[in-house]
Amino acid sequence: MRKEKIPAATIIRLSVYQRYLKRLLAKGVKVVSSSELAYEANVNPAQLRKDLSYFGRFGVRGVGYDVASLLNTISGILGLLDEWRVVLVGAGPIGQALLRHPQFSRQGYVFEAVFDFDPTHIGRELEGGLVVQDLRNLPRVIQEKDIQLAVLAVPSEKAQEIADLLVDCGIKGILNFCTTRIRVPRGVSVQYVDFTILLDTLTYKISQSNTEGMDEHVKAGKPKWAREHSWPVVQSNVQKQGVTLTS
């Protein structure tokens, strides 16, 4: 049992590898090399081998990896061999769209219940058969159905309040679609899904490449802050991997 630290980026890549392995398995491919899989996942082959080496030896030298076996191994590492039960809090457009997203159930995530605080939503049956419940039921349902994860898709103002409630109920992982940072105690993990931040990084990059070849004449038409100096684009190495705030 080694006590080596595992980079966060490795875990994310494992998830990507897992997805492509599933597709290979579906296509009937039996064996895959690190080069082939790495090409699909858009990473360096050495990187893939190193990622796997944190956890053990799963390949056969001179041959490659058994697709089914490696898929099973990675799924196990990520904890995906079991089913994960999820509650959704917030039955707005985003929340409802997530319920219908096929990728979730494909990965073993099962929505067990939906909650909202808006009285006009409560009692309505959504596609998929779940009925929107009052938040008061949350603690009981989480315990009875042994829920482990929560998806938070409520207005920003309510985010912290409901996060606190979820933590009190014993939830250990929150996927947060709200545009506010939430504070949770140690031992609880949060992942943020924040569309506008991602769009903002796109506009930054595009703005940069636009002003890059711009001559002084054009620059003068830009607002004051832009006239001072032009900023370098984020270096291209980093384009492969951006960073996102999580917790």
Add this chain to the structure above:
Amino acid sequence: MRKEKIPAATIIRLSVYQRYLKRLLAKGVKVVSSSELAYEANVNPAQLRKDLSYFGRFGVRGVGYDVASLLNTISGILGLLDEWRVVLVGAGPIGQALLRHPQFSRQGYVFEAVFDFDPTHIGRELEGGLVVQDLRNLPRVIQEKDIQLAVLAVPSEKAQEIADLLVDCGIKGILNFCTTRIRVPRGVSVQYVDFTILLDTLTYKISQSNTEGMDEHVKAGKPKWAREHSWPVVQSNVQKQGVTLTS
């Protein structure tokens, strides 16, 4: 004009600062210190100042930052002083939910058109007044309305094909909700929104902390891969910032 490299994480944090500055402005707050703003954004005050220092000097020593002025500065850096015109490709549940998402228009992103390849969708009027169009119109609309960004929310199999089309039409930034990596030429940026990868990292962390205090008796009930050795949790320093694949 310095040629310093700007970390991708800095750009993301700028976006977060910008969001909180907006809220402060709305509350009528005139001046804010790096400590206050950093607390809101959940980062170190020194980090915030360092982030800003890449671009210039915007504060007043002994005082802090003028909220309105700093907001304007950061918006400028991110390229958000202008309006950004966006097309949506894929009128499924996710796509429709995004159209109704208030955060987009609040940031200056305007959906100008919606496209789909499913004939049963085409011609339908969605909430907000946009009518789903045939993909054949894409090139013309992008040129006529001078579209700069695209949101891609189609089934994975179509992702690359449509990305190619968008690139041909001159789109420079793509927000991709598909679960496939897409390949684009240099100069085009892609940001991925991938719920299941984020959920997978949550399940990894939770699985780890579960097996952590587990004795051998319990371990024996686990699948084979888990019995070999127990893996260390991703170190807690990194919990603040996860990494996500972008391009």
Add this chain to the structure above:
DNA sequence: AAAATAATGTTAAAGTGAGTGAAAAATGTA
């Protein structure tokens, strides 16, 4: 059977970037 080929596992090394702390500078106030 030996050699050539192919592919993994592992180590090392270089580079990058993030976070932190403290001194210096500037501002406002008593």
Add this chain to the structure above:
DNA sequence: TACATTTTTCACTCACTTTAACATTATTTT
């Protein structure tokens, strides 16, 4: 003028990422 506050800036440390190179093992070919 002296003092408190806060930004600015610099320097340092530490961790992570990536890549390359090489030893090792399996398969195929001659």
